Amino acid sequence: MSDGLKLQGGCHCGAVQITVATPPAEVLRCNCSLCRKTGWRGGYWHPDQVTITADPDAQNAYVQGHESITLWNCKTCGSQTHWTPLTAPPDRMGVNMRMFDVADWQHLPVRDVDGASG
Numbered sequence: 001m002s003d004g005l006k007l008q009g010g011c012h013c014g015a016v017q018i019t020v021a022t023p024p025a026e027v028l029r030c031n032c033s034l035c036r037k038t039g040w041r042g043g044y045w046h047p048d049q050v051t052i053t054a055d056p057d058a059q060n061a062y063v064q065g066h067e068s069i070t071l072w073n074c075k076t077c078g079s080q081t082h083w084t085p086l087t088a089p090p091d092r093m094g095v096n097m098r099m100f101d102v103a104d105w106q107h108l109p110v111r112d113v114d115g116a117s118g
Contacts (some may be wrong), residue, residue: 009100011079016072017053018081018099020045027097027108032115034064034071038080041097043105050093052082069094 010017024043034040054074059081062071068088073080082095097105 007100007104009104011074011077011081011099013074013077013079015054015058015076016074016079016081016099018095019051019053020095021049023105023108024097025108027105027110028113029110030113030115035115038071038096039098040080040094041110042094043097044092044094046091047084047093050082050095 005022006019007023008017008019020043024045028042028044029035030040030042035042052072058075059072060075062073063069063086064071068086069083070086071080071083079099080096081099082093084093
């Protein structure tokens with residue numbers, strides 16, 4: 001649910017809640033195997049602009065093969081919620097836009113990214 005410019009959402013069961021101060025400029029749709037299989041639609045912010053609220057043991061961490069990010073999902077419902085950088089630039093993290101009400105982001109431009117070739 002949106003609150004002015006702020007976006008608030010969370011995983012399917014509600015164990016992981018996410019708040020960002022403003023909508024992203026665009027939504028990225030990547031075709032890499034991970035994004036295709038999880039249905040990821042990415043919004044990106046500086047980590048200081050994202051608040052993740054969850055019990056410490058409510059999330060699983062998965063380190064992707066190239067070890068540049070940690071992808072997080074809810075232990076209860078399995079929703080892919082966000083990623084945090086490992087070796088990727090530390091000033092950017094991704095949030096799965098599907099954690100927010102679609103009405104809050106469906107109007108944003110979508111940029112296709114060819115992650116399958118890289």
